[in-house]
Amino acid sequence: MTDKGTILAFPDTSAIEAEAAAWVARFDAGDVSAKDQAAFQEWLNRSVLHREAIAEYGNLWSEFDALRLLTDTDEVGREAGVRDKRPAMLERARPWLAACAAAVIAVAGGAVLFQPKPQDSAKAQNHPSATHFYPTARLFYETAVGGHRRITLADGSSVILNTDSRLDVDFSAGHRDVHLRRGEAYFEVIHNKARPFTVYADNYAVRDIGTAFDVHLSRKGLVEVGVTKGRVEVAPTNGVHVFAAAKSLGVIAAGHNIVLGEKVEQVRAVPSVDLGRKLAWRQGELIYTGQPLKDVLADISRYSNIKIELADPALEDLPVGGAFKTDQIVAIFAALENNFGIHAEWIDPQHVRFTSGPAKPPSRD
Numbered sequence: 001m002t003d004k005g006t007i008l009a010f011p012d013t014s015a016i017e018a019e020a021a022a023w024v025a026r027f028d029a030g031d032v033s034a035k036d037q038a039a040f041q042e043w044l045n046r047s048v049l050h051r052e053a054i055a056e057y058g059n060l061w062s063e064f065d066a067l068r069l070l071t072d073t074d075e076v077g078r079e080a081g082v083r084d085k086r087p088a089m090l091e092r093a094r095p096w097l098a099a100c101a102a103a104v105i106a107v108a109g110g111a112v113l114f115q116p117k118p119q120d121s122a123k124a125q126n127h128p129s130a131t132h133f134y135p136t137a138r139l140f141y142e143t144a145v146g147g148h149r150r151i152t153l154a155d156g157s158s159v160i161l162n163t164d165s166r167l168d169v170d171f172s173a174g175h176r177d178v179h180l181r182r183g184e185a186y187f188e189v190i191h192n193k194a195r196p197f198t199v200y201a202d203n204y205a206v207r208d209i210g211t212a213f214d215v216h217l218s219r220k221g222l223v224e225v226g227v228t229k230g231r232v233e234v235a236p237t238n239g240v241h242v243f244a245a246a247k248s249l250g251v252i253a254a255g256h257n258i259v260l261g262e263k264v265e266q267v268r269a270v271p272s273v274d275l276g277r278k279l280a281w282r283q284g285e286l287i288y289t290g291q292p293l294k295d296v297l298a299d300i301s302r303y304s305n306i307k308i309e310l311a312d313p314a315l316e317d318l319p320v321g322g323a324f325k326t327d328q329i330v331a332i333f334a335a336l337e338n339n340f341g342i343h344a345e346w347i348d349p350q351h352v353r354f355t356s357g358p359a360k361p362p363s364r365d
Helices: 013-029 034-044 048-070 075-108 272-278 293-303 330-340
Strands: 137-142 149-152 158-161 166-171 176-188 197-201 204-217 223-236 250-253 256-260 264-269 285-292 307-310 319-325 342-348 351-356
Touching (some): 034 048, 137 158, 223 272, 272 285, 285 293
Parallel strands (some): 307 351
Antiparallel strands (some): 176 204, 256 264, 285 319
């Protein structure tokens, strides 16, 4: 049985990455003994996170080698010398590269093969700011599942797009309108009374009043707004893109959060530490401090195309705490299986099901 009073702790991926770097340095230095290789193999077999870290360094090794050739200013004269040195380089690195290959194969046998590498697709280019002349600009930006991207708009305001998000931008001399079509965006707005900045999400409009704020259009059709600085005014639009003061729902100040559906679902003050945790995705991290497992898995599913199913109702309220990177979704799978006896069953490459399993001793991670 899993103790629901215990907060699940994620493995320290930064420590694993540091150990992987140390192994790379040791192999790169040469003179690796059979004892060293055996110790490395034992380290590699501890978890998929170890193999993933080594595989990542293997990719970097190859990229650096290619980059060195591409940026060599005396490429023609030195090319032969590089070719002459390459056999020795490969010989020295062979145990290290073999380990990387083994790690890639091992990782491919698990979940990582099916985890798309986050790639942002930008459908528009940034335009320089204009002080007095405001040309009409209709652009859109989007991110892929698992990606996030910072954008500087034509007026100098900035936007950070979260995973699987799309933002349409419609600027003119009289207004600055943006439309969040899906996903989540964090705005830091350059205030200008003459050209109001308004975010439209579903059937609501959020107008800047000297502000930094987050807007999340959830898959459930809810619009959530969190204000970190200044104030915003919120109003229903009913499909009409005109901000009518008479219909305003009110002003939301910094440190507050509002959830909008068919009506105002919730308005509450949010401690700065909790607001910072919720917005950690801006730095490519997800942080939890005791949230129920069902909510954590629902949140994580936004960063992956893998369907995550929690089949055992007894696990739904398991409190989860810890932090990991948005591009390392496999880390939580390893933590659940290794530390809390929760079994991850792969139904197919795009579907994992979590059920209760026999308790396991704590991982060395």
